[in-house]
Amino acid sequence: MTTVSMTVNGKQISGEVEDRTLLSTFLRENQGLTGTHVGCDTSQCGACLVHMDGKAVKSCSMLAVQASGSAVTTIEGISQNGQLHIMQKAFKENHGLQCGFCTPGMIMSAIDMVNRLGTDLDEKTIRHELEGNICRCTGYHNIVKAIKAAADEMAEVLEAAE
């Protein structure tokens, strides 16, 4: 057993885990943060995607001990004061989710996309960048629309702030 300590959604936490415990298992079972889902075990589907030190990682494919000392953000950590994140809001307004299982990973991936590439995203780029996330319900059409809408709104927010 090993003690891991990390910041999860802004809160300092620590826990005792078996060395082989995956980050996704640690978040779900040790921390009770069940919004992070496990859909494939082979880092293909992206349902388990979280941010570690500001970068997207697939939590089913890394050990909890590898995340020790880092700052992890999960889907539970992106709303501020009960207000949905712009990306969450855009998924709702564009019907970018159906069963909801891939949704946390999709949203975390989409936020990462904007963080990396900026807000000027076209459809081709969005589709290409989503290659690490699988959705079986929506056919991606409305997910692509949602990400574009969110990126546009985030651009406006940034412009207004300048």
Added chain:
Amino acid sequence: MTAEGIGARVLRKEDKRFLTGNGRYTDDMTMPRMGYAAFVRSTHAHARITSINTDEAMKMPGVDAVLNGHQLVADGIGNIICGWMIHSKDGSPMNMGAYRALESEIVRYVGQAIAIVVADTQQQARDAAEAVVVEYEELPTVVDSLDALKEGAPQLHPEAAGNLIYDWEIGEEAATNEAFANAAHVTTMDIDNNRLVPNPMEPRAALAHFDPSEEHYTLYTTSQNPHVARLVLSAFYNVAPENKLRVIAPDVGGGFGSKIFIYPEEIACLWATKRVGRPVKWTSDRTEAFLTDAHGRDHHTTAELALDANNKITGFRVKTVANLGAYMSLFSSSVPTYLYATLLSGQYNIPNIYANVKAVYTNTTPVDAYRGAGRPEATYVVERMMETAAKEVGMAPAEFRRINFVREFPHQTPVIMAYDAGDYEASLDAAMKAIDYDGFAQRRAQSEAAGKLRGMGMSCYIEACGIAPSQAVGSLGAGVGLWESAEVRVNAVGTIEVLTGSHSHGQGHETTFAQLVSDRLGLPTESISIVHGDTDKVQMGMGTYGSRSGAVGMSAIAKALDKVEAKAKKIAAHLMEASEGDIEIEGGELKVAGTDKKLTFTEVALAAYTAHNLPEGMEPGLKEGAFYDPTNFTFPAGCYICEVEVDPDTGVVSIENFVAADDFGTIINPMIVEGQVHGGLVQGIGQAMLENTQYDEDGQLLTASYMDYTMPRADDVPSFKLETTVTECPGNPLGMKGCGEAGAIGSPPAVINAVTDAIGIRDMNMPASPNRVWQLIQDNGMKQAAE
């Protein structure tokens, strides 16, 4: 219509919990003292088990128990059933082999469950399952259905000689043969429908708990129909009487048919929880899902279409061999028969149809309903034949379809179905306009100039939803009625709970069902909650599949609302001293027509519960239930057109344009309906271009992870252009037809018709992978060079 009523694009009420990580799926549930289950699974596709040694496994840390099939049978757990009886053409009942939740004698597919391990953690359970030593005596295997029918093929079940489950027929053979004898032209094709794995993103899971003091079981499970699960677990698997078994299907992460069935794992978890005295949770990993979730499709078909001198269809003859895998899953028998061959008339006036279907056992994962279930297979055969026949007789595919369309309703086909309403030309016209059909020649020339091949293909699908009239399906062999139930509970202050036997696993029922109530009573959807998925809350229901929740589930709600409205009007009339016939319900108020007298719905609800002043003899309360049994199937139909560009140097196909024009009858929420179509289209395009389930000759599944089975990803598919045309369904009170499966039904033939058009080749199998397309182009080039 209210702002949130029928036809409004209301944003979904259920979204917030999914967007914030607060969805509650089965694997999210925990219980005190919970143990984790893992399964010991067959590593061979066909083998006799000679021994199961659990000594090492039992010594491992955290392990509670390793239980096998001998113990399961000794405890009286029943064999897994198939709920739809099919009779062969000679009148004999289907030949069904015994299917145990845990097999201890002969395993028949890779991944079949042999033993269940329960331990303190999931890793411990999985480690212990690995340590169980099963010794096998290997037996010969057969994986393809045509091979399974050959003489000398390995035999799977003593009950099914020659691996034949049934040899079934529909239609008039003699009359159809005569049509062929007199035909001016006959088109013949061999058409395969590739095996698919449904792949909802949430893997199956079960959490079972036994309370010894009450002799009561609770099962959380990933089910599309928890009530059917309870019925079957109770009546056939002898787990517990219904009143001692609560089944809860909480948030479920997609189903597509694969979560209709009751699988070995749920049965084993329920059985094991009592044996080990602690709650037991099992969650499938993705490879287990590939190995054990019921697969879909897998048909070999030979089809012949007879035309007269005017290119009118005179006969259709179809022979299909359907691979049902190693065992018969819950509704497997109905898929290649009544859900398939009854749709072979397509949108066309075909006077003579005859179909013969042989269902066979092979050493592969059981096959059952997957999005569309039989109707995609029928549509693929019909629409590949239509496109090919049109080209053979030198007609434009659209015009050939046009002269053969059914134009008068009701229309009785030769294969049971009576189409009630439709306008097939309207959807064809809408689709052709939306894709700019007339501009295609120019676009094709542009592609050619760039060294590419452009093609266009269409598909005019029809399907049967709203399953189903109970008496009708009962007469065809179904073991259950296919009605739906609803209860509308008006609370004392006028808020409403609607209990439904339908189950939402992505379809958005919490929103659309509330819209129906809002439309009727003029109340905001915010004050209306939908309750589903729990056998303790909803008494009975048949669940969600076959695009039935709108046409059947909402019709039940509409019937219950009729009763609520009738009682509310009586109360309002009494309170306002008016005639009941003069009361109108509008905008959340009950008004006396032609006067300014009115009561709010809340005031009437409160009066029903205070019961201080009710009409003479009326019971207090405002709560009504209804069961709705449909009078006919519903017949969604439409036209899909796909335009592709093929790179002849690489065989890569890209979809340049895709138009779907659908007639779903009444639409409650266009936003949700569009989402259903998008998702269905991508599953159908996935089948046509990417997905394939591949076994090797020993029955090992080669495509058992997302690294091997090609799921459609965002950059594999385009955005879509959707059109709707509307003919209301006359068979139900809302005029709804259903929209959940159309996309997956209509799109595969449109894609393959487009690809074959582009490369100028008549026959090809799905998926149109770059390798296959490139090879066909090479072979064709060789052939042309030789000619």
